[in-house]
Amino acid sequence: MPRIRRTKYENEAIAVYDIEFDEGTIGIRFETDFYGKHALVKSLVEGSQADGIFLQDNHAIKAHAIQPGHVLVAVNGTDVVNQPFKNIMQCIKMAKVPKTLRFLDPNVLSIEKFSKDPNMQQLVNRDDFGFVKDDAYILKHRRAQKYKKWRFRNDKQWLDLIMQYGGADKLNESFNKGTLTEQTQLRERMEPLIVGGIPASHRPAIWKILGNTKEYQDRYSQRYYQELLKSDHRYSTLTDIEKDVGRTYPEHAFFQEDKGKVELTNVLTAYAVHRSDIGYCQSMNFIVGILVLFLPEEDAFWILCVLMDHILPSENYSRSMFGAQVDQIVFKRLVQLQVPDIAALLEENGIDIELVSLQWFLCIFVCTLPLETALRIWDLIFFYGQEIIFDTAISILHYAQQGILEADSYTSLFQCVRELGTDLHDADNFIEFVYAFMNHEARKSPLDLLVNKFNKLFDKPFPIDIIPKQYSMDDINQWRREARPQSFVIKIFLLDIKLSFLILINMWKMDRLEERINGLCGGSPTALDELVRLCEELELVAMSTRVAPMDASFYSLFFMALLTLGRLDEARHLWKRLPYKQLNGFAQIWAVGQALWKRDIIQAHAAASALDSVVLDVKVTPLVAELKRSIQHSIAILISQAYTNLPIENVAAALGLSGKATMEFCAKCGWRIEGNLVYPAKMAMVSTNAIELDELQHLSNYVLHLEQRSIMKV
């Protein structure tokens, strides 16, 4: 069904309206004027889409919305008013479905007047950042933009500060690496400017400074981000990212185009690979969306890392989302403390504030507050840290207190809660409030000091009616600790414990195994089999939890064990998913695997010998000899299967041994040597391909395990 989307009025009559058409024929005949300009509606095709749209669904007056003589002024947001008629028709044909056509009623507003009226001409309402918003939003937003003079002074002070320090890089040095006095002085100087808001043009640079992004970034190689993007994306979260990219700010032109979508996907993917323990969590998409809108892709990635790892509460986005759950419990306690009336009312009506606050905390308000206000809050968060998240959330409730308490019905109360924060368009006003609340903490400083500071900062008296803040970050942290065991919800808690247990048990098993490996001699692959099995399990467990991926020493052991067992297929897969390819040793180990894979025996021996000179993990070193033995062993089997006799030089070459060692080897195998010829005794082929019964059992256990998601459930 086609529908009327938006209308604009001029003196109570509809001047301009949008209609969204679905696939198929639209059903409007157009004609053009004398000059071949403008497309005017001639008539409607009976029974077509256009014929079915009425202005009012009122049986008394059933007037078609589209009337002959109306002018087509835009197609999917593209202005076509002054295009040649032919082009306009082409434009309609080529437009993507749903096609949104905008018409003008020239009887209400003439084309000339329409073209000159910027308010009418603006095809789609967008806020200052390019997000499509409805009329009410834009109106409120414009009304709130009153403090321009103040803004200007603040912007200039920012510029002065940056100039005085000689650019953003120097400012970064002083802010993050200067002496303690230098840092304190700079912070004091910056504080009023931060509260006044970072000018949009400097925001990316200043956020980077406040988050100390450079230090974080310097820990990684220059091409780290590119490598993350190129690396093997084996995490299933990537389908989650794909699903959400199209559902992230679809109202913004940047995200309707490929560039925005690609940047968003890249940053989210890179982070999911960078922190595979966290992966992708819904809500990150909205945070990253804002970042890529204002910053180059790679910068957005690094800021995201800093936000996630240092600034925002930990475990907010982890697989268990444990931090987010705990903070909701803490926040509910804060609500009871700070706005008890609201808390009581909500409880009485069985409304859980988590309904909205979870989203506030996870998206850091970008999906709730008007964007300008949200960005100003972000400025504060980068400067003061995560306490601001709590302060802001409480401030939103303070602000809406009256509305909430006056709600006259259950439904209107619910609606009120649902819309909390959405109309805080006056960013300056709200930030003042948050600032006053944040500092009005009895334990922090005497009130008169705060009042003085506030007056200086905002040129206006301190609002006395702001309730003193009754908690500090210490309290929050204390309550978090208390909420942890209490939140039994929270089988997740059990889950965490269970997983750590599993890991501990496995670690212990591994320790035991190591001992066995150290004393391991000749041909018995059972211990190694066991080791590989445990490694597989451990890797699985580690990947499905929030614990960091297993370390390099684990992987080198795992890798070597697979090679030693001759399980090349698995070794190859492991190499593909290996997070530590670039680390010392792995490439050399894999060289052996590659040679074996290509059946290049000579090369395999060479590569295996080369391992002697590589510094490997202590646990792995004993396996090198074992690997060599295993290669020789499998070759010996092949020889015994294929030849009745062959020259000793060939045997030596195939085994990678010297003449004397070859003799010893043959003797050990019970092979007869006559002159220059070796007569190998048949050796049993160890079948590695056939699935043993217990292995089958093992596999089906895995499948069962995965199916029941017993990893995720306790």
Place this chain on the structure above:
Amino acid sequence: MAHRKKVLLKVIILGDSGVGKTSLMNQYVNQKFSNQYKATIGADFLTKEITIDEKLVTMQIWDTAGQERFQSLGVAFYRGADACVLVYDITNPISFEKLDSWRDEFLAQAGPRDPENFPFIVLGNKVDQENERRVPTQKIELWCKAKNAQQPMSFFETSAKEATGVEEAFQTIAKIALQKGQDDDIFVPAATIDLSGAATKSSGGCC
């Protein structure tokens, strides 16, 4: 609960990310479809007043986040639910296979008194993309029977985009939930209800 001040039905929509939960809710409540929905974080809800058997009922429909890791955050929203709508996408077999886990998770977390007979309904969404269908209708039929042989769950194939089956589906779940509520009233003395109500409250306030 015949003496309830208002007849309020709380209906939770569950299912994998991207199956169309938000679209279904909006299609039912506002008769609108948009391909510009944002991903739902946490939860959202809409209310709709309907008349069933001459009784005015306020339906409160809760839309939830579909990403798996949000499952553990649902507790607060599941509480006091009268019915549950399970949604999958007929073009995505994985979303179908996950129905079990959504159902189990819901029952475990909402803890209804009579989990065997809790009102569920299953919606296979996106039938407007029939040519990309990958979950045959028989499969869902079997699933519904397997869950409860005597009283198989009702299922509907819907399209939030074209409004196919949406109205009927929600009407049905409202009826079933209402019926269930009345049945419960017969068997459960009023005092017990009050107590359980109070208990829910105190557990809500303990944090």
